[in-house]
Amino acid sequence: MYLLWTERPVRLPREEETHAWMETNRPWERFGLDLVYDNAPGDWIHYSEIFHATWERAREQGTGFLNVESDVIPTLDAFRAVLGCPQPICVVPYESYADPDAKIRAAHGGPKNWGAVIEERCRGGWDAHNARGGEEWAVSADLGFVRFGPAACQKVLPEESKLRLNHGLLHWTIFEQFRSKDPRDERGRVHLHWPGLLQSHLNFDEGDLAHWNPGDYATLLRTHRDYMTPGVLEIMRRYLGGSL
Numbered sequence: 001m002y003l004l005w006t007e008r009p010v011r012l013p014r015e016e017e018t019h020a021w022m023e024t025n026r027p028w029e030r031f032g033l034d035l036v037y038d039n040a041p042g043d044w045i046h047y048s049e050i051f052h053a054t055w056e057r058a059r060e061q062g063t064g065f066l067n068v069e070s071d072v073i074p075t076l077d078a079f080r081a082v083l084g085c086p087q088p089i090c091v092v093p094y095e096s097y098a099d100p101d102a103k104i105r106a107a108h109g110g111p112k113n114w115g116a117v118i119e120e121r122c123r124g125g126w127d128a129h130n131a132r133g134g135e136e137w138a139v140s141a142d143l144g145f146v147r148f149g150p151a152a153c154q155k156v157l158p159e160e161s162k163l164r165l166n167h168g169l170l171h172w173t174i175f176e177q178f179r180s181k182d183p184r185d186e187r188g189r190v191h192l193h194w195p196g197l198l199q200s201h202l203n204f205d206e207g208d209l210a211h212w213n214p215g216d217y218a219t220l221l222r223t224h225r226d227y228m229t230p231g232v233l234e235i236m237r238r239y240l241g242g243s244l
Contacts, residue, residue, distance in 0.1 A: 001032075001033050001034070001058075001063050001064050001065060001066065001083070002033065002034045002035075002036050002054055002057065002058055002063065002064070002065035002066070003027065003028050003031075003033040003034065003035050003036065003065065003066050003068065004036045004038070004050070004051065004054045004065055004066070004067045004068070005022060005035065005036070005037050005038075005068045005070075006037075006038045006039070006047060006050060006069065006070060007019060007038075007039050007070035008039060008041075008070065008207065009039050009040065009041050011070075012070075012071075012205055012206065012207050013205070014070075014071045014200045014201045014202070014203075014205065014207075015070040015071055015200075016200075017073055017200050018068075018069075018070055018071055018072060018073055018074070018200065019070070021073055021074060022068070022074070025074075025076065027074070027076070027079050030076070030079075031079055031083055033066065036050075036054050036057075036065075038050045043210060043211065044163055044170065044211055045163050047163075047170060048162050048163035048170050049162070051067070051143075051170060051174075052157060052161070052162055054067075055148070055153055055157055056157075058148070058150070058153040059153045059154055059155075059156070062150055062154075063150050063153070064147065064148050064149040064150045064152065064153050065147075065148055065153065066079075066082065066083070066145075066146070066147040066148075067143050067144075067145070067146050067147075067148075068144070068145055069142075069143060069144040069145070071144075071199055071200050071201040072094045072144035072145050072197055072198075072199050073197055073198045073199065073200060074145060074197065075197065078092040078145060078193070078197060081193040082145075082146075082147035082193060083147065085147075085191065085193070086149075087149070087191035088148070088149045088151045088152040088189070089146070089147070089148055089149070089152050089178065089189060089190050089191060090146065090147045090149075090190075090191045090192075090193060091116060091138070091141040091142075091145065091146045091147075091190055091191070091192055091193070092145045092146075092192075092193045092194075092196060092197050093114040093115045093116040093131050093138075093141060093142070093192060093194075093196045093197070094114070094115050094142065094144045094145060094196055094197040094198065094199040095114060095115075095196055095197070095198055095199060114130050114131040114132070114133070114196050115130075115131075115141055115142035115144060115199075116130065116131035116135075116138040116140065116141035116142070116190065116192055117129070117130060117131070117138055117139055117140045117141065131192060133194055133195070133196065134194060135192060136191065136192055137188045137189070137190065137191060137192065138188045138190040138192055139175065139179060139188035139189070139190065140171060140172070140175040140176075140179075140188070140190065141171065141175065141190050141192070142171050143170060143171045143174070144197070144199065145197055152178070155177060155178075157174070157177060158177070160173065161173040161174060161176070161177060175190065178190070202227075203227050203228065203229050204220075204224045204227055204228045204229065204232060205228075205229045205231065205232060206229070206231050206232060206235070208232075209232050209235060214239055217236055217239055217240060218240060220236075221236055221240070
């Protein structure tokens with residue numbers, strides 16, 4: 001079983017806690033995993049490439065892999081849960097506040113924004129919502145902490161599952177490969193484990209900005225300004241001019 005751990009060559013502040021946890025606990029040694037570590041310069045397209053390359057290695061060797069992103073804070077219990085589960089795809093959802101609505105909900109004691117999506121049949125069609133603590137199956141999830149078992153990795157990922165644009169989202173293309181084509185199948189294929197994990201990605205930072213073209217800056221400023229870091233605001237100021 002591979003362990004794919006990716007981070008930036010110069011770590012962002014939101015990556016420091018995850019890096020410290022991984023170096024302290026060294027789960028690849030504790031659980032006998034083959035570590036694939038990548039901190040090469042790149043963007044989301046590069047992340048897609050290393051993800052697919054690890055998938056192909058796992059497929060060829062008849063094993064699976066566990067993916068840990070750079071701003072999700074793991075726990076040893078999370079590793080034990082997904083490594084000890086017989087289901088083909090296991091996710092420990094993480095709690096995300098990296099959008100204004102989620103921060104407002106959290107401030108008022110509302111539902112947490114867990115990084116997995118549940119779809120349910122409702123009157124007139126289907127309804128989708130973010131996972132609530134304790135729900136067991138999802139149709140999609142973020143890739144922050146996910147284990148693809150050997151059976152899942154035997155699927156040959158098609159070319160369309162690779163990111164072609166830097167502002168794409170890899171989890172959309174990956175989990176789409178496992179969606180049931182049977183409209184009567186109401187259960188997702190992604191097995192969720194609880195308790196969820198914490199995430200240190202609390203603001204729109206330079207890493208997020210790298211996924212957007214400068215032509216989008218004015219729109220981003222209108223929609224994301226309230227939770228941009230000072231560094232991002234300075235980049236915006238230099239590019240757009242004025243005091244913002």
